[in-house]
Amino acid sequence: MSSKETKTDVILIGAGIMSATLGTLLKELVPQWEITVFEKLANAGEESSNEWNNAGTGHAALCELNYTVEKPDGSVDVSKAITVNEQFQVSMQFWSYLVKNGLIHNPHDFIMPLPHISFVQGEQNVEFLKKRFEALSNNLLFEGMEFSDDPEMLKEWIPLMMQDRAGNDPIAATKIDSGTDVNFGALTRMLFNHLESKNININYNHSVDDIKRTSDGLWELKVRNLKSNTTERHIAKFVFIGSGGGSLHLLQKSGIPEGKHIGGFPVSGLFMVCNNPDVVEEHHAKVYGKAKVGAPPMSVPHLDTRYINNKKSLLFGPYAGFSPKFLKTGSMFDLITSMKPDNIITMIVAGLKNIPLTKYLIEQVMLSKEKRMDELREFIPSAKNEDWDIVVAGQRVQVIKDTIEGGIGTLQFGTEVITAADGSIAALLGASPGASTAVHVMLEVIEKCFPQHMEEWYPKIKEMIPSFGVSLMDNPWLLDEIHTSTAQTLGLVDQELDTAEVVEQIVTEEKELVYS
Template sequence: MGSEHTTTAKPVVPEEIIDVVLIGGGIMSATLGAMIAKIQPDWSVVMFERLGELGAESSNAWNNAGTGHSGICELNYMPDPDDPAKAEQIGGVFHLSRQFWATLVEDGDITEPASFINPSPHMDVVFGDRDVAYLRRRYDTLRELPLFSAMEYTEDPAVIADWAPLLMAGRGRGEPIAATRYEAGTDVDFGALTSALVDVMTNGGAQVRVRHEVAGLRRGPDGTWTITGRDRGAKRRFTVRANFVFVGAGGYALKLLQRARVPEVRGYGVFPFGAQFLRTDNPDVVSRHDAKVYSQASLGAPPMSVPHLDKRVVDGQESLLFGPYATFSTRLLKHGRLIDLFTTVRMRNMAVLLAVAIQNLTLVGYLIGQLVSTRRRKFAQLQRFYPTADPADWYLVQAGQRAQLVKPDSRTVGVLTFGTELVTAAEGTIAGLLGASPGASTAPAIMVDLLARCFPHETTRWEPLLHRMMPAMTTPIGAEQHHVDDNLTRTGQILGLAS
């Protein structure tokens, strides 16, 4: 997983002013870099990644569930079954992502779309009268919208067994059960996608520096940024200057923005979550499940902890994942340091962090319960989905680390958020992305927003190029059924998703 880009391009000298520096070698930096390669190919771009390979943190295929988040199966996007606003917004944005990726394939920039995206129906399954009533109402709301009109609903166990045989094998009779299904869902290997996007960058002249850890950011009187850090391979310091900096460093983004003295993040903090999954590669099991099946989160669980049984395709190999099971560490990256969390604590955010801790005692209790949970208890949760699961087929894997954003709040002092936030500052010369899901699936839309906010003087010139790559920028997907259908058909054929 991850790209093995080396430092063979000409070295960057301190006196050179780079147009764009990208900090972090994940999906966000790669998306922005590929976009710039298409719309402004004469700009100098350098990416710095602290690890020895790209896409090795949150973007890595085994560090996330690989869901092409489109609002179809994520019940946490729609706690009120009558309010589809967030699900509809994310669904429309994912169509924009499909268009961007399809254009890169169509232009010959990416040659093997099956290396990063594959068809995988998106489903929900719920148990018990209350959740069945909720899912039925949610379906009734969504089916009226063009983005979700192809969704199916059933309370018939035989139909559910046809959609996902593992869910019903060995299940007792009598318990109310319901499911929805959307056939045009996707499984995305964001690590492979990151590698493909970085190839688009480097083919356009961008440079990649792996094993380069950025430690400092300072803005000079001329408006340029001096970036300092350590070449972990050569064990020496480096310094470069840049006109624009994007901090796409995952859990380290806040720390770097704090060091850059960006006022927009004053009072901000982070709360780290990790996750484990149960995984099986047994072909006899994997061949009987061809979907991503989500359900309701446990009481007190954070929104991104909804249980799901997922079909994964990574490097051509099919597997199943079930989880997540929450873990906790003071590391802000999977390959980070135990002191990471403490390096983000400031006088301005101490009260905010304390307020959030007090307000989320139920969440704290949930995390403690997860941490002390035995393997037998974890496996029992899988058997709620897959009653005849054999423990011998499954093993625990550690997934990625997420740094959820904690923000000041005028009413409650602090609030814990579960989305993503783009921060821009210093007259648009620096930007950073904070938070977690559904960021990877919506990266193209986030980067279009970044370009508009940070380079307003270039907007008129860039718009035709961006609109060619992503027609939904001018004709939003979601308002008309034929736009949804046409885009699914066109991008599906280009990306190899059409049956």
């Protein structure tokens, strides 16, 4: 064991989109601070942020039906959709700032314009979608949304999905053209490349094995170099635990009271990916359906056009499943070792409450390819087995905690930040909408952990995120200005080229650069 000890201002654990975002924000606010990053894997964005592990499309609540709940009186509650959309606008503003100031380049390497569509079948679901459309379409955040239950119109919107579809069951869809496809793996790598150019110390193949408070109030990390198998000690004033499913174990090791009575419920997933380019070309949208009765919110089926390495792809899923691992590269003992004396009652009660969910997830794991194809054919009736392959998605760990509303052992579907009372350490837990709202979530971390600096930092934050501190809903002129400027900066509007032509142009330009 090495006796090496290093002191730094900030340590970020995990090289995913959250650490990349927080590191970039802090470097803009206080360039002189020393920031060190530790990542267990060999590269940035390899776990939950990776483009093959992450649903990928910007969660702006434009089409995700699980963000709009039908209330007992039949009305549709759209408050969560509005909140998620506003949070996504914050991300768009920050990405726009980065591009404008040359901190990252080529926005089409990580974001592309893509229509977002909600699709439902059955009379009851059609009625729900109509009510949802009426509740959202007059809202400025959802301006431009269209509704149709006309099969001829739907053939224009989603030709692949309408091909060979039997005309018995009522169907309907909403469409909004201002949606996006976001490659969070690519964005994460771009942000870390930028941070590396700013002399941030990024350590890959380094595992944080322990974390504890020192007598003078700092944090000491025991870090293992996986290549040399040596151990180092690193001291920091502030620590952010942003290691996806691995965050819970490190939060527990920190010993802060705020981390007590919290557990994690792991959910695995699979996607089907189309290997037939002709089929891929027939679909151009992100299409969300409704989750089946008993299915968790994170398994809402969706058929997504994706742009990965500037190549158009088509994915369907996710098929939820259960694995005791907390990370795709984690251990089969992750769930067991996360059970501690302070959270064991919470975990046991959650297990008893969620037996039907666990049964559903295990059944999903056991599905044959043919059964998975049956689910896909509800979206694409003409889908052929040979055109689709299975891809294993990333692990998600849903937060379990005791709440006033849900009682002991309540499963939380969302993203949560746990911070120490003095703001010296913060941990990110949970899943969707996650990456899409990373900038909003990391600004919350900054506000909670550095309140003494907020007055000084406020002008710079406003420069990066013009809507910071105000509601876009209450400031329509600002919303309009932000929509226009971010879309132009990120290359999402005012182009005569369609998305496919944009990709072709990017590839051509890259070839010209190589050969010039």
